[in-house]
Amino acid sequence: MAVEPLPDWAIPPAGGFTIEKFLSLRGLPKHTELIDGSLVFASPQRKWHRQAIDFLQRELDLQAPPQLRADREMAVKL
Structure with a gap:
């Protein structure tokens, strides 16, 4: 069984993500937030x-x- 490669956004750059980089990322899960340079994956509200x-x-x-x-x-x- 082949393992899928990680998406580009899975490994943060040194120093974390900037807002410019965050806004240019494609394929992020819905409800992804940028907090202090880190990607935070929030669950949608029920x-x-x-x-x-x-x-x-x-x-x-x-x-x-x-x-x-x-x-x-x-x-x-x-």
Whole structure:
């Protein structure tokens, strides 16, 4: 049985990937992220995960002061 060769992106360059190199890579799995020069392969969110986040965001909005709104990334001042 023959072993498939590794794709070019499987071995990072010395010092890690740059954004330019990352954006030029082809054949990466879906949901690949570049963090501190390394490729990170994140699993796609499942429906229950999105629903849980939506529920928590909605509940935080209900309890937040009127000038604040919940956001997935940070608090948003209105």
